[in-house]
Amino acid sequence: MDQTATPSQPACGAKSKEDHRTTFARRKRERTKAILLDSVMAVYVKRVNSIQLVIDDVIVHAGVSRGTFYKYFSSLDEAIVQISSKTSGEMVDSSLSVYDQFEDPLYRTGTGLQLYLARAFFDHEWGTFHAYMALQDTGNRLVQLMEGDIRQGIKTGIFSSADQTSALDLLIGTKIEAIKRICSGSVGSDYIVQITEAVFRGLGVPPQLAHEAARKCFDFVVAEGPEKLRWWGWSLTNPEGVG
Known part of the structure; x- marks a missing residue:
């Protein structure tokens, strides 16, 4: 019985470690999306009644790349609708x-x-x-x-x-x-x-x-x-x- 129980222990440990990585990645994605949404609002408010808001304004404010923006939103309009x-x-x-x-x-x-x-x-x-x-x-x-x-x-x-x-x-x-x-x-x-x-x-x-x-x-x-x-x-x- 001991021999059959032993091989399962590393697998359990690996599963826990994988779950931890998944949770960390998910929370990181949520934080990044929240930062982007906050930046959309902040920049949008500054540009009301003035020059048109563009993606570059948002990514500069958020401190991320254009590629990161497009991981979360297909367009600036989608980001505005979501916020x-x-x-x-x-x-x-x-x-x-x-x-x-x-x-x-x-x-x-x-x-x-x-x-x-x-x-x-x-x-x-x-x-x-x-x-x-x-x-x-x-x-x-x-x-x-x-x-x-x-x-x-x-x-x-x-x-x-x-x-x-x-x-x-x-x-x-x-x-x-x-x-x-x-x-x-x-x-x-x-x-x-x-x-x-x-x-x-x-x-x-x-x-x-x-x-x-x-x-x-x-x-x-x-x-x-x-x-x-x-x-x-x-x-x-x-x-x-x-x-």
Whole structure:
């Protein structure tokens, strides 16, 4: 019995060593791809409204060769789509734990909007990239949920001044422009409340309710954010903390 057991021992050892090499290689590939995606975002943000982004910009920023880039992406457009999908997915996954705590479509709509605006305060690079890619990102889960909230709000009469299409365009369009404003560094965090109130009033919410609901959403996001949102930074209620 001992003789039959002995030959299997080197094979087991070899298998463990091979698994270790495979794991190391996989993690290295993941790190390299993450670096490339981060570089795509960083360079894309710098080139918004200026000269066209090219692969050379990305590989110089990432410190890799052109061949390495093509191991992961067939084109720059594919890389941009992937980083857009990645950042969108991360935002949705992290935000639902806060957003889903409301059932009222008014507060769900306000909270969803404010989550995007709050993140833009903490990360201008993310915000700039999201603002310029958002029109291509209408299929993510959070946007779909917000569409449902708009429908419910219209059905119940809380959103009384717009049909579903114009209401959603108002919400998404305002979100994009508000993020751009935030990333310019020209407004403080109370802008989040002000723009939410403006959206509510545009949707037909009575002025007093629009004001109170916008503030309630903000207070809720500020209270829940530090514990539940991994991208949360400083206190939004501290004006000195706003970058």
